Amino acid sequence: MAQRSFRVVVITAPDQLDQEWINRLTREPDIEAVERVGLLNVGIDLVKQSRPDVVIFDRSLEQTENGIRQIFTSMPSTICIGVVAQGDMATLRRLVAAGARDVIARPVPYQDLVTSIRNAMATETDRRANALVVSDRGGSPTRGKLVVITSPKGGVGTTTVATNLAVGLRQISNTRVALADFGLQFGDVGVLMNIWARNTMQELFSRAHDIDDTMLNGLLQQHSSGVQVLLAPNTPEAAGELDSEILTIILDRLLERFSYVVCDTWSFLDEITETLLSKADEVLVVTTPEVPSLKNTKAFLEHIDAQHLVHGRITLVLNRFPSVNGISLQDVQKHLRHPVGANIPSEGQFVTHAVNRGIPVVASHPQTWVAQSLLKLAAYVTGDDVSTISLMHTPTKAAKPMRPEQNPAWNRRSLMKIVRGDA
Numbered sequence: 412m413a414q415r416s417f418r419v420v421v422i423t424a425p426d427q428l429d430q431e432w433i434n435r436l437t438r439e440p441d442i443e444a445v446e447r448v449g450l451l452n453v454g455i456d457l458v459k460q461s462r463p464d465v466v467i468f469d470r471s472l473e474q475t476e477n478g479i480r481q482i483f484t485s486m487p488s489t490i491c492i493g494v495v496a497q498g499d500m501a502t503l504r505r506l507v508a509a510g511a512r513d514v515i516a517r518p519v520p521y522q523d524l525v526t527s528i529r530n531a532m533a534t535e536t537d538r539r540a541n542a543l544v545v546s547d548r549g550g551s552p553t554r555g556k557l558v559v560i561t562s563p564k565g566g567v568g569t570t571t572v573a574t575n576l577a578v579g580l581r582q583i584s585n586t587r588v589a590l591a592d593f594g595l596q597f598g599d600v601g602v603l604m605n606i607w608a609r610n611t612m613q614e615l616f617s618r619a620h621d622i623d624d625t626m627l628n629g630l631l632q633q634h635s636s637g638v639q640v641l642l643a644p645n646t647p648e649a650a651g652e653l654d655s656e657i658l659t660i661i662l663d664r665l666l667e668r669f670s671y672v673v674c675d676t677w678s679f680l681d682e683i684t685e686t687l688l689s690k691a692d693e694v695l696v697v698t699t700p701e702v703p704s705l706k707n708t709k710a711f712l713e714h715i716d717a718q719h720l721v722h723g724r725i726t727l728v729l730n731r732f733p734s735v736n737g738i739s740l741q742d743v744q745k746h747l748r749h750p751v752g753a754n755i756p757s758e759g760q761f762v763t764h765a766v767n768r769g770i771p772v773v774a775s776h777p778q779t780w781v782a783q784s785l786l787k788l789a790a791y792v793t794g795d796d797v798s799t800i801s802l803m804h805t806p807t808k809a810a811k812p813m814r815p816e817q818n819p820a821w822n823r824r825s826l827m828k829i830v831r832g833d834a
Contacts, residue, residue: 416443417464417532422454422478423447424470425583425790425797426783432519439525449583449786450795455481457585462486464535465528469494472502476509483510490531494519555587555666557723558673558792559691563711564704565678568730569697570594571762571772572755572785573675574603576695578636578771579789586670589631591641591661593687594677595650598643605769606632606640612661613644616652619660627664636774639669655686662690671792680711685720692723693792698747699731700738709747726752728788733757733802740802753788753799756780780804 419442421433428447437445446463448454451474458466459482466482468475472495479491493506498516506514513527560573577590591612592600601607610630615622631639644650665672674691676684688694698708708727715721727749732740734757744751758781765772773782780801790797 416441418442418444418446418461419465419467419528420446420448420454420458420461420463421467422451422458422470423449425449425579425786425795427469428582429777430469430519432521432524435521436525441529446585448585450790450793451478452795453584453586453793454478458482458489459485462489464532465490465492467492467494467524472496472505476506479506479511480509488535490528490535492524492527492531555669556671556692556792557662557666557687557690558671558693558695559676559687560674560695560697561676561684561688562678562697562704563680563707564698567697567699567704568755569678570599570603570675571766572695572697572728572730572788573673574600575771575773575782575785576789576792577638577671577673578634579773579786580671580673580792581637582773583786583789584670584793587639587668588637588671588673589639589641589665589669590634590673590675591665592643592675593683594675595643595653595683596647596677598675598677600640600675601642603766603769603771604634604638604640606634606642608632608642609645611642611644613646613649613652615661616649616657619657622660622664624668627668636771641665650683653683655682658683658686659690662687680714688715688721691721694721694723694725695728695753695788695792696725697728697730700729700734700743705743705746709749712747712749726791728752729754731755731757740800751800753784753791754801755784755788756801756804 419436423430428449433445433447436442446457448457451470455478466489468478468491470478475493475495479493482489482491490512491510493511493514494517495502495514496517498514503514512531515524515527558576560569560576562569573590577588581588590600592598612630614630618626631641634640662672674687676687696708696711698704727747729743729751732754740751758779761776761779761781762772765775768775772779773785776782784801787797787799791799
């Protein structure tokens, strides 16, 4: 009798999703699918929803122990394997007590890992048969998280942060992510994602009360990363058709269908921006280490504080820092009287290469300092405990520019169509 195929979920760190042993697992003939998640809580939720056969934890010892215990107590027939820094007896006992079937020490001995998985699967086949049935009914729908990227100063990189954050959220959470361009007059999300469409969010303005799956499916543009993109109107005057009531309906419909809704905004406060800020679960305020940008940011932070405008978490993101001639982090925080929550380093070569090709840098140059910082920012947005301040880079491997034809998002013809505005 042939051995049946099985499904694996790997829960690792945001910057460890591309490890060789994970890639090799995807090529095993009896492994049906390998899902990678860079967030502990999101990974556990995915496991509880999809009920894979095997879960491999490759996090810190404490997080691995906690994750295995959660899975074992709720789904005892799911095989849990821990990957740890040291395979000593104390660690083995600790994880086995939590419910681990096996413990593998780094560096991962690939054949030992595969043998462990298959032996455990052979033992559990009969007992797991009933547990693999997933019900399509029951369970109340959950509302997604609204993430708003904003800045009171144009040209500081809000769209770059928004597009990369959306792709990063999709990569590390393996959940549904939508990206909406509320730079209503001259939005650039489509350019940075190499997407153009005749139909945009403007189609929703007059039909907000009729929004359903069919309507959204016709307007949302599928990016190669899996992110669904809602483009800004193609004509500047269409911005006047949107008010806070219609916007609220659009946001509600998106949040009913997506785990994360990322919104890019323009650089001034109006009814639309204030509505987005008031409804956001996460507000990322982007600035750069130059006096004009810091001046506007300080006034913006003071305004939203005085007006009690934001009810979610506010995080100040210092873009293009550290840079060659920028001021110090201490001076920035002293001037703004607000802590810097995250920094995105200045790596213009890679960012410019990505922008000009319509490929987010987290996809085109994932091992660069800037891409790793953006992925950590995505992990932070989900609630993962990760450090988002990085003032020095220790590269894991050489970051070579990706040739356009290597990435499915690249299409020179469609990108030039966006620039020209062709129908």
